Amino acid sequence: MKRRSFLKKSAYASGAIVAAPSLNAGPAPTTDKDFYELKVYHLNGGAGRNQLQKYYTEAVIPFLKKRGAKxxxxxxxxMEEPPVMYILHAHKSLSDxxxxTLAMRTDPEFLEAAKEYTQVPVNSPVYARFETFLMEAFDGFPRLSEPGQKGGLLEMRIYESYCEDAGIRKVKMFNDGEIQLFNNLGFHPLLFSQHLAGQYMPALTYMLWFNDMEERDALWAKFGPSPEWREMSRKEEYANTVSKIHKKFLVPVDFS
Known part of the structure; x- marks a missing residue:
C-alpha cells in the first residue's frame, strides 16, 4: 500500500478527515489550505536559545524551504526567564x-546539518520540554499571511470551547463574518486555525500582527463597539462558543 493511501485511510479511521467539513463550517470546505505545526520550546536559558536558533538556521529552515513550507x-x-520560543511551520497540505515529518527522520543531508542539535550532551539540554500543536487553517482564511515587516508585535489568541459543537459554531462565526470584520477594520491577520492535536482541545488559535501595542489597542477599541460585531455576537447560534481565552504577545525572531 502506498504511503499517501495509507495516510488517507488512517486519517479517516482516526476521524481527522471525517470531521473536517463540519469543523470548518461557513464557506465551501476546501482541501487547498495550510496545516500548521506550532512548537513551543521551554528553553534552557540563553544557551538553549542560541542552540535552537542555530539548528533552525542551518538545518530546519533550509530543509522546509525546499519542500515549500514556511x-x-x-x-x-x-522576555521572561526561562525563555520560551514559539516556532510555526506552515505546510501546504496534511500530506506535506x-x-x-518522515523525511526529517531519514534524510542524510538534514541529519548531518542537525547533528549538533540531535547529539547535544545530557548535561546541556536545549530545552526543558516542548509542546506541539497540529492545526488546520480555516476555510475562510486558508493560507498563512506573512508579516510585511521585520519588527512589530504579534498577538496569539487561543479560544477554548466547552464542547466540540461549541467549537464548530465558533469556527463558523469566524468563517461567516468575523474574519471579514477583522479585515474591514484594518487588522493584519496571520492565520486562523482549528486544533487537531495538542493542548486545550476543543480549541482554535488565531494570530494578528500589529506595528506596536498602540495600534493593537486602537484596533481592538474599534472592534467591540462595531455594529457588525454587535449583530454577530447577539445571534443565538454563536452563544456560549468560547469558554476560556489565552492571550500571548510575541515578537519576531530575526532568523525566521
Missing amino acids: VLAFNEFS YYDT
Whole structure:
C-alpha cells in the first residue's frame, strides 16, 4: 500500500478527515489550505536559545524551504526567564506535513546539518520540554499571511470551547463574518486555525500582527463597539462558543 493511501485511510479511521467539513463550517470546505505545526520550546536559558536558533538556521529552515513550507519564529514579548520560543511551520497540505515529518527522520543531508542539535550532551539540554500543536487553517482564511515587516508585535489568541459543537459554531462565526470584520477594520491577520492535536482541545488559535501595542489597542477599541460585531455576537447560534481565552504577545525572531 502506498504511503499517501495509507495516510488517507488512517486519517479517516482516526476521524481527522471525517470531521473536517463540519469543523470548518461557513464557506465551501476546501482541501487547498495550510496545516500548521506550532512548537513551543521551554528553553534552557540563553544557551538553549542560541542552540535552537542555530539548528533552525542551518538545518530546519533550509530543509522546509525546499519542500515549500514556511517558518515563523517568535519570542515572548515579556522576555521572561526561562525563555520560551514559539516556532510555526506552515505546510501546504496534511500530506506535506506527514511526508516532511518522515523525511526529517531519514534524510542524510538534514541529519548531518542537525547533528549538533540531535547529539547535544545530557548535561546541556536545549530545552526543558516542548509542546506541539497540529492545526488546520480555516476555510475562510486558508493560507498563512506573512508579516510585511521585520519588527512589530504579534498577538496569539487561543479560544477554548466547552464542547466540540461549541467549537464548530465558533469556527463558523469566524468563517461567516468575523474574519471579514477583522479585515474591514484594518487588522493584519496571520492565520486562523482549528486544533487537531495538542493542548486545550476543543480549541482554535488565531494570530494578528500589529506595528506596536498602540495600534493593537486602537484596533481592538474599534472592534467591540462595531455594529457588525454587535449583530454577530447577539445571534443565538454563536452563544456560549468560547469558554476560556489565552492571550500571548510575541515578537519576531530575526532568523525566521
